[in-house]
Amino acid sequence: MARNRSSSRNKKSLSRPDKGVLRIMPLGGLGEVGRNMAVLEFDGRLLVIDCGVLFPDPDQPGIDVILPDFAPIADRLDQIDGIVLTHGHEDHIGGVPYLLKLRPDIPLVGSQLTLALITAKLQEHRIKPVTQQVSEGDRIKLGGFDCEFAAVNHSIPDGLAVFVRTPGGTVLHTGDFKMDQFPLDDRITDLRAFARFGEEGVDVFMVDSTNAEVPGFTTGEQELGPAISEVIRTSPRRVIVSSFASHVHRIQQVIDAAHEHGRKVAFVGRSMVRNMGIARDLGYLQIPEGTLVDHRDLMKMPDNKTVLICTGSQGEPMAALARIAKNDHQIKVGPGDTVLLASSLIPGNESSIYNIINQLSELGTNVVHKGNAKVHTSGHASAGELAYCHNIIEPRNVLPVHGEWRHLDAQATIAKKTGVPAENVLVVRDGAVIDLVKGKIQVAGQVSARLVFVEGGQVDAVNDETLAERRALAEDGVVTILLFIDPKTGDIVEDPEYISKGALPGEDEFEELTPKIQKALRSAVQAGRNDQNELEIEVARTVTNWFRRGRRTSPVVIPVVVDA
Structure with missing residues (x-):
């Protein structure tokens, strides 16, 4: 089984695929449960499958939602022939408004309920979408992509899998699904369609992996x-x-x-x-x-x-x-x-x-809750159902999607057990670029797939550094130090003023820190570093080291150095 652990921040230039080669770029949903998005490319045209959001972890304070990184396609928006939406959950449609803000007329393709949900959401963003409603059994052309839809059962009605045909190969993307034999709406996953796709030939099986490590079958x-x-x-x-x-x-x-x-x-x-x-x-x-x-x-x-x-x-x-x-x-x-x-x-x-x-x-x-009563069941296929699908479809290559690394790994194991050659199974993270060449998938490179934060409606205004500062403030507090110094000698000419917020030392305990700051300032001035910014950096370093060594904490340190 091939693996790819390269960094999602690698922005190395990537050549376009050779003519006739089908390319797949998962931009979200691999290595996480959320922000699902995949881009298919053939002969210079693009097809997007899903565009969802990821909800923030507790260590991402202030963040509303997290988007896929649109950077790899931002300069190619005019080449997108459509966005296929497999179902109406936020982790599959929540990012659509932000992508349509870049190009509002990209056609949205989905079932009746899915399109109704995303249309209502888009009204809040004052976007009137171009939509094309499809149902199971429908087959439509989106530019160079021939798409056929099949019913799948999930925890929301009207879910669809999509079978994409191109001259360069075929892709079956399941979306989220399970195989409940007695669903509340009597709409089961269409295994006959899956079998028919398998008879025609599925070159790449992109399959929901969320429950791949759960044995047996999902409760109805x-x-x-x-x-x-x-x-x-x-x-x-x-x-x-x-x-x-x-x-x-x-x-x-x-x-x-x-x-x-x-x-x-x-x-x-x-x-x-x-x-x-x-x-x-x-x-x-x-x-x-x-x-x-x-x-x-x-x-x-x-x-x-x-x-x-x-x-x-x-x-x-x-x-x-x-x-x-x-x-x-x-x-x-x-x-x-x-x-x-x-x-x-x-x-x-x-x-x-x-x-x-x-x-x-x-x-x-x-x-x-689920832990103490039988009041919920998953919307995702467990290992027994997934093995059943692999055996019915007999895909040539498998690309597990929708899950953390352990889920993707479990899906890969199922694929190999059902007869898919190990070299034809790829477990990759977001941003991997996969080409289908001579019937086999291979990693061709890597594009950016960083987490894009949305806060208060603003996209990408918050970065990892900002979040690190917020965590430090929440965990260790903040200390501000006001210093009046002689810039020629580095001497502190008035008693420093320490202002602390959070679980930090009292005023008396800061007294032992003053000589250390004085020593650092004198050394900096003697070395010719007497610029205000340089001196404030030196103070911040000294204070941070004092906290880490003596108290094992890392408060946010704000030094203010004033020329006396």
């Missing part, structure tokens, strides 16, 4: 119904359900259980209200008449007759659930209330989610 959605119903039936007071704002299937189950037990339902959170309104209008969500009410009206009803469905299942700090847990929301919870977390833990979000569980428990609520 219908098996969760009884557990969700029991939670709602037995809760003595309110039930607050937290879920993805696009998880139509799970929310349908909650609504059905609430109706069964005589409870009214309200949606809380802008994205939840918007998405469920779209799903209801298009017929993907069935709400019995009289069941849905405004959450403000729900607050006036008896607690044991209410269910609230809100956002925040991944611990997002500004989502409704996090604010409820911090007692910073108009919805207040306490003893007798039940909070149902109807979603899986996305890798990287564990600490945020468990923190919210602890806060809710401290308020006296009963917290029900």
Whole structure:
């Protein structure tokens, strides 16, 4: 199995592929669960498959979302023939508004629900998209790319896999999928289409790897119904359900259980209200008449007759659930209330989610989640289902996508076990450039695939250095030092003023630092470094070393040197 661990920051110039060569550039979703995006190139034309966001980790304070790096295609936007969207989850469509801001008329291709969700999102960005709706079985031309779509089952309705034909080879991209045999919407993954693609010949199989290390088969959605119903039936007071704002299937189950037990339902959170309104209008969500009410009206009803469905299942700090847990929301919870977390833990979000569980428990609520009740199942195929697909399709080459390194590695193992030659399986990270040459995929180079941060609507205004400073401020505080010196000698002519914020030493303890700063200043001046900026750098170095050696901390140090 070939591997590629080269840095995503390598911006070495890359030659265009030879004529007739199919190139694949994954710009997100490999080595992480999120910001999924792949670019196919053939004879100078580009096709984008998905364009999602990644949600920030706790050590990325202040960041709203993280985008794929558009730099490798930024000067080729006019060559993009379309953006194929496999389904409507944020990690697959959330980056679309930012790409369309660079070229608004790129056609968006997807299913009815997917296009409805992204169109609503684009309205917030004042972008009116060019869209082309497709369904399973449809086959369309997007420039030089011949695309055929097949139904796949996932945790959101209307998911599609796409089979891309070019003269240089074929690619089957599954999007996110599983093989639930009894889905709530009766729409199963179309294995007959997969088999037909396999008979024609799949040169590159780009396959969802999120659950590749989970043995067996993913639990079916219908098996969760009884557990969700029991939670709602037995809760003595309110039930607050937290879920993805696009998880139509799970929310349908909650609504059905609430109706069964005589409870009214309200949606809380802008994205939840918007998405469920779209799903209801298009017929993907069935709400019995009289069941849905405004959450403000729900607050006036008896607690044991209410269910609230809100956002925040991944611990997002500004989502409704996090604010409820911090007692910073108009919805207040306490003893007798039940909070149902109807979603899986996305890798990287564990600490945020468990923190919210602890806060809710401290308020006296009963917290029900996947770890203590059968109230959620994954939307991704497990190892048994994936092996089944590999055997049906018999791909010539496999490029695992959508997952951290361990997930991609597990997918590669499945591919090899089902007969794909090890040299035809590539486990790579974002930014790898893969060419299909004479029927085999190979790494041809590397493009930039850095994390692009969005904060307050601004793209790329925050970098790694800024985040490092924020972490230092949060963990070790900040110290400001005001120094009046004689620039000719470096002597400190007045007592330094130390201003500290955070868990730092008191005023008396700083006294032992002053002689060290004085020594450093004199040495710098004697060496001819008497520029104010140079002296401030010397002070910062001295103070930082003092903290690291004596206290094992690294506060942000702000020296201010004044010519006396």
